[in-house]
Amino acid sequence: xxxxxxxxxxxxxxxxxxxxxxxxxxxxxxxxxxxxxxxxxxxxxxxxxxxxxxxxxxxxxxxxxxxxxxxxxxxxxxxxxxxxxxxxxxxxxxxxxxxxxxxxxxxxxxxx
Amino acid sequence: xxxxxxxxxxxxxxxxxxxxxxxxxxxxxxxxxxxxxxxxxxxxxxxxxxxxxxxxxxxxxxxxxxxxxxxxxxxxxxxxxxxxxxxxxxxxxxxxxxxxxxxxxxxxxxx
Numbered sequence: 481x482x483x484x485x486x487x488x489x490x491x492x493x494x495x496x497x498x499x500x501x502x503x504x505x506x507x508x509x510x511x512x513x514x515x516x517x518x519x520x521x522x523x524x525x526x527x528x529x530x531x532x533x534x535x536x537x538x539x540x541x542x543x544x545x546x547x548x549x550x551x552x553x554x555x556x557x558x559x560x561x562x563x564x565x566x567x568x569x570x571x572x573x574x575x576x577x578x579x580x581x582x583x584x585x586x587x588x589x590x591x592x
Numbered sequence: 593x594x595x596x597x598x599x600x601x602x603x604x605x606x607x608x609x610x611x612x613x614x615x616x617x618x619x620x621x622x623x624x625x626x627x628x629x630x631x632x633x634x635x636x637x638x639x640x641x642x643x644x645x646x647x648x649x650x651x652x653x654x655x656x657x658x659x660x661x662x663x664x665x666x667x668x669x670x671x672x673x674x675x676x677x678x679x680x681x682x683x684x685x686x687x688x689x690x691x692x693x694x695x696x697x698x699x700x701x702x703x
Binding site: 513515521523525530536538578580583584585586 | 623624626628634635636637638641643680682684688689690691692693694695696
């Protein structure tokens with residue numbers, strides 16, 4: 481099984497719908513992150529969490545919310561999806577500030 | 593916004609040559625530096641990290657860091673077609689809370 485699992489892998493949904501992307505990890509890492517990747521714009525940070533009671537906004541948090549249900553689970557929600565939220569979404573985990581990330585396989589989200 | 597800049601490429605090198613990938617960053621207080629490889633449609637994979645000025649070697653890969661010039665590079669020796677991918681430079685700034693990624697350099701190794 482993958483260390484960092486994202487579901488769904490692909491999703492097509494309509495404008496205005498609420499959608500949740502889920503991330504779970506078996507790495508035992510406290511730090512979890514959500515990024516989106518767009519062609520020409522690279523990876524941009526949406527939200528991050530350093531433990532269950534810690535939630536922080538990244539550079540592009542508008543239109544998104546998150547929930548850290550447990551150390552191993554970090555979900556990203558789009559409350560009312562819009563087409564410019566079409567992107568590849570990655571969850572990542574880290575052991576700490578001196579360590580790199582382990583990424584999930586990504587969720588390709590299309591808003592029509 | 594702390595910037596991490598990379599040439600988007602594509603950088604094309606023949607098989608067996610050395611590929612040199614470069615990255616500059618704006619946050620002078622940055623502490624740690626990472627190189628990720630990303631194949632098309634896949635997730636980024638960590639290949640190197642470096643914290644101190646100088647060179648760090650791991651197999652065919654060498655990371656080079658010059659904090660005074662705010663410059664980090666990745667050399668790939670004996671490049672193989674399987675090295676063809678996008679290489680992402682990532683920097684953790686002085687605040688330490690998350691990585692800031694460059695937009696990536698596309699590398700094409702031709703047989």
